[in-house]
Structures are given as structure tokens and as C-alpha cells.
Amino acid sequence: MVKLLSVGLLLVAFSAPILAVDYEDHDGMLMDHGDGHLMDMAGGMVMGQNTSTLPGGCDSISETKEITVHAGHKYAEKFPGRMYAFDTQEFNFKPCTKLTVHFINEDHVRHQWMMHGLPKYLYPKGMFHLEASGPAKISGTLILPPGDKTYLVHCDIAQHMEKGMKAQLKVGKGDGDLPSIPGVTAPVVADDYKATLPELAVKAQLDAKVDEAAAIKAAAVAKQAAADKKAGVVAQPAAPADDSLFSGTTIIGLAIGLIIAPFLARKFKGMSVAEVVAYCFELLSQGISYTVKLLSGLLSLFSKKNNVLPSK
Numbered sequence: 268m269v270k271l272l273s274v275g276l277l278l279v280a281f282s283a284p285i286l287a288v289d290y291e292d293h294d295g296m297l298m299d300h301g302d303g304h305l306m307d308m309a310g311g312m313v314m315g316q317n318t319s320t321l322p323g324g325c326d327s328i329s330e331t332k333e334i335t336v337h338a339g340h341k342y343a344e345k346f347p348g349r350m351y352a353f354d355t356q357e358f359n360f361k362p363c364t365k366l367t368v369h370f371i372n373e374d375h376v377r378h379q380w381m382m383h384g385l386p387k388y389l390y391p392k393g394m395f396h397l398e399a400s401g402p403a404k405i406s407g408t409l410i411l412p413p414g415d416k417t418y419l420v421h422c423d424i425a426q427h428m429e430k431g432m433k434a435q436l437k438v439g440k441g442d443g444d445l446p447s448i449p450g451v452t453a454p455v456v457a458d459d460y461k462a463t464l465p466e467l468a469v470k471a472q473l474d475a476k477v478d479e480a481a482a483i484k485a486a487a488v489a490k491q492a493a494a495d496k497k498a499g500v501v502a503q504p505a506a507p508a509d510d511s512l513f514s515g516t517t518i519i520g521l522a523i524g525l526i527i528a529p530f531l532a533r534k535f536k537g538m539s540v541a542e543v544v545a546y547c548f549e550l551l552s553q554g555i556s557y558t559v560k561l562l563s564g565l566l567s568l569f570s571k572k573n574n575v576l577p578s579k
């Protein structure tokens with residue numbers, strides 16, 4: 268028991284430094300590369316920094332604002348199916364605001380706070396962008412343009428936006444909402460959490476059975492084709508698959524069905540299932556015998572013609 272206790276104490280002692288996330292502050296050691304591009308050797312980066320140049324249409328800075336945005340896996344836990352998120356999904360500022368963003372990455376992976384759609388004469392590629400690899404804090408400043416516009420803010424690391432790290436920043440009234448902002452707007456492709464696990468398992472099993480049946484059929488067709496080839500039968504080119512919902516044949520079939528349905532309904536009234544089936548077979552046999560008669564009639568016509576020809 269004492270042994271167990273001491274092992275437990277040791278575990279706690281060793282895990283303490285891991286549990287306490289140490290944020291690296293990049294702000295003090297950034298190197299200015301010009302054009303608002305600041306970087307350090309530890310994976311911190313600011314792009315599109317602008318602390319003084321007014322965007323066209325702004326006579327002066329309307330407001331000076333400072334926000335702190337946290338990014339991490341734990342902020343996605345309240346959004347079903349999401350993996351990463353910011354702690355805030357929607358921002359709103361007056362046009363021409365001088366905005367300083369303190370971006371805190373709480374994960375041990377790289378995250379960004381990347382804003383798109385800014386005027387390109389002022390922000391390279393129309394972007395303002397904060398980035399930190401691992402737990403770190405990094406800050407940057409920009410001056411927002413005039414006018415009502417909604418800007419996309421996201422993390423551009425592959426799949427991080429799709430996994431939830433997406434927000435919108437409205438300047439003025441904005442110009443609408445962006446889709447798939449966790450907790451703010453409806454997703455473009457909604458996940459389905461209504462089906463229970465047993466239901467999903469049954470569906471998967473059914474799908475597997477259908478696949479199996481299709482595979483067996485394909486194997487049989489291939490075997491037949493191989494046999495035909497061996498026997499010297501020239502394979503007919505397969506008819507192109509008709510993908511359209513209403514092919515010509517379907518429409519003709521539907522039309523015939525619609526025309527004869529009332530007659531058949533009247534005919535079948537009061538008949539048992541066995542009688543209906545018997546009637547159908549009778550119709551079919553009548554049809555076949557009629558076709559045979561027609562063909563033999565045609566054949567005899569030809570043979571008579573041949574008889575007329577003078578014999579040598």
C-alpha cells in the first residue's frame with residue numbers, strides 16, 4: 268500500500284510540469300523584416316502589422332481596441348464534432364478601429380489567427396496574420412478599413428478551420444454571416460448525431476451485404492465473359508450505362524403502364540392474387556403465340572416469294 272502511494276505521489280510530482288502549460292511570450296523578441304512582417308526563431312510570426320497607416324476612406328482612427336483571443340482544443344469541446352476552436356467566434360468593431368490582437372495558443376500544435384479580405388495596397392495578400400507554434404502568446408496591430416464588411420478569421424493550418432477554428436469579424440454592420448462558424452451560423456455540411464450506434468452498425472452491415480451481392484454478380488459476369496471468349500463468341504460492346512433518372516425506356520414503360528392500368532384495375536376487380544397471376548401468365552402466353560404466328564407468317568411469305576422465282 269505504501270509502495271502504491273509513493274508511486275502515485277511520484278507520478279503527480281513528475282506530471283506537474285507537463286500539466287502546467289508554459290506560455291512563451293513572443294512579443295519581446297520579434298525581428299522586424301519590414302512590410303509589417305515580424306518573426307522570431309521559436310515559430311512566432313506577425314504578418315500585415317500596421318500601427319500607423321490609415322486605410323483609404325478613414326480620416327482618423329475611430330477607436331483603439333485591444334482583444335485577447337485564445338486558441339485551443341479545449342474551446343472546441345462544446346461544439347459537437349469539432350476539434351479546434353477560438354474562445355470567441357464573432358468580433359465586432361467600428362470602421363477605422365486600431366485593433367491590437369493578443370493571440371494565445373494553448374495547444375502543442377501550430378495555430379493562427381488569420382484575417383482575410385483586407386485592402387491589398389495596405390496588407391500583403393489582403394491578410395493580417397498572427398501565428399504561434401506551441402503554447403505561446405503573440406500580439407499584432409492593424410487598422411480596420413472603413414465600410415460595413417464581414418471578414419473571415421481562421422487558422423489556415425490544414426483542416427484546422429474545417430475542424431472548427433473559424434470566426435467572423437464584422438466591421439460596422441458587416442455584410443452578412445459566414446457559414447459554418449461554430450455556435451454562430453449553420454454548417455455547410457451538417458453532421459448527423461441522431462442515429463444511435465446500433466442503428467449505424469445495422470446500416471453498415473446492410474451496406475456490406477449489398478456490396479457482397481454486387482461483387483458476386485460481377486464475378487459471375489466476368490466468368491461468363493471468359494467462357495464466351497474461350498468459346499470464340501465475339502463479345503458485344505456493352506451498352507453505355509444510363510445514368511439519367513428517366514431514360515427513354517422508363518418513360519415508354521411508364522406511359523404504357525399508365526394507359527393500361529385503368530383497364531387492368533377494372534379487370535382485376537374482385538379477383539384473388541392467384542387469379543391475377545394466372546391472368547398475367549395467360550396474357551403473356553397469348554402475346555408469345557401471337558409473336559410466333561407473326562414470325563412464321565413472315566417466313567412463309569418469304570418462302571412463297573422464293574417459290575415464285577424461276578427454277579433452273
Ligand SMILES: [Cu+2]
Pocket residue numbers: 351377378379422423424427432
Ligand atoms: Cu490551428
